[in-house]
Amino acid sequence: MLYDEGLSNAMVGVLENRVPAIANHICSLLDRGYIPNKNKSTILNWSIIMIHAYENINVFSKEQQDKLDSLYNKVLKL
Secondary structure (H helix, E strand, O other), rough: OOOOHHHHHHHHHHHHHHHHHHHHHHHHHHOOOOOOOOOHHHHHHHHHHHHHHHHHHHHHHHHHHHHHHHHHHHHHHH
């Protein structure tokens, strides 16, 4: 089953916008002497992984696509 390309591009766009914002936030916290919590690095790491996954979404089965969508929603809520 082919995943909707527009939806995939939208998700990649959201993730690509979040990654630099989170990285900048982590850097600003470090510059101020704070240690960022683990959620920030977890969000950053999973967002980068999911960008690549959504760029290649059509190689996944329907079940894998659904699980990726679920993971996407969980990461956005962090």
